[in-house]
Amino acid sequence: MTAVLTADAVSFSYGREPAIDSVSLSIEPGEFVALVGPNGSGKTTLLRVLLGLVRPQRGTVTVLGEDPRELRDRGRVGYVPQRHRLDPELPVTVAELVATGRLARRGWWRRFNTEDHEAIDHAIDAVALSGVRKRPVAELSGGQQQRVMIARALASNPDLLVLDEPVAGVDAESQRLVRDSLGHIVRELAAAVLLVSHELGAVADDLDRVIVLKRSVLFDGPPDELAARGVSLGIHASDLPLWLEDLG
Ligand SMILES: Nc1ncnc2c1ncn2[C@@H]1O[C@H](COP(=O)(O)OP(=O)(O)O)[C@@H](O)[C@H]1O
Numbered sequence: 001m002t003a004v005l006t007a008d009a010v011s012f013s014y015g016r017e018p019a020i021d022s023v024s025l026s027i028e029p030g031e032f033v034a035l036v037g038p039n040g041s042g043k044t045t046l047l048r049v050l051l052g053l054v055r056p057q058r059g060t061v062t063v064l065g066e067d068p069r070e071l072r073d074r075g076r077v078g079y080v081p082q083r084h085r086l087d088p089e090l091p092v093t094v095a096e097l098v099a100t101g102r103l104a105r106r107g108w109w110r111r112f113n114t115e116d117h118e119a120i121d122h123a124i125d126a127v128a129l130s131g132v133r134k135r136p137v138a139e140l141s142g143g144q145q146q147r148v149m150i151a152r153a154l155a156s157n158p159d160l161l162v163l164d165e166p167v168a169g170v171d172a173e174s175q176r177l178v179r180d181s182l183g184h185i186v187r188e189l190a191a192a193v194l195l196v197s198h199e200l201g202a203v204a205d206d207l208d209r210v211i212v213l214k215r216s217v218l219f220d221g222p223p224d225e226l227a228a229r230g231v232s233l234g235i236h237a238s239d240l241p242l243w244l245e246d247l248g
């Protein structure tokens, strides 16, 4: 079984100080991994390097066995970036926006077939938005829009789904629905999931592994091992620096 993702001694700097320093990790097919760390600890930067959106100054990354910058089948990787606020003027429905996620798999020149439509419907179902599939996305709440973006990433049936703080700043109901759908995605779709989030309490039972990042990797192991070190998974961003001291 080959890893869906590997990083070997990866470093990246915007300026003089490294944002991530010699990070190594790997994710196996179907694994559910959380990436946590205080604000500014390099989580988003690491995701961008792992996805091939920026090139690391040092180290190597592979996604599905390939250089992420040369990945042939981009639809095999889904990405939900941090702070996605959709343009309120965007004249598309939920189903239409989710369908664009399917293009990565089908190619834009081909007509959608039954399998495509099923994948789109299934993705909308997985984030509990079937009731609003014909509504313009601009009319939805922030939390619902965030779920649309998750469904869009799911529509290509990715082998790896990467989410950057998908529940930050959304209403409680959407937080719960996002967590439920992540559990569903991991169990039913067998996709590997790499989740950046401060709110891990509700997904703790489903998590295989937690990686704690503060420029470099401070901890990488199962959640109960982290708990055994006295670190709670119901962490709030403001408490993170405190318990990081203990991992040091
Ligand atoms: N585009 C950028 N240009 C310059 N510095 C950046 C940029 N993006 C992030 N940084 C800096 O890199 C560090 C890591 O940021 P980031 O990866 O966004 O952390 P996190 O996602 O954990 O909050 C921070 O010090 C941040 O200020």
Ligand SMILES: [Mg+2]
Pocket: 043, 044, 045, 082, 164
């Ligand atoms: Mg970030």
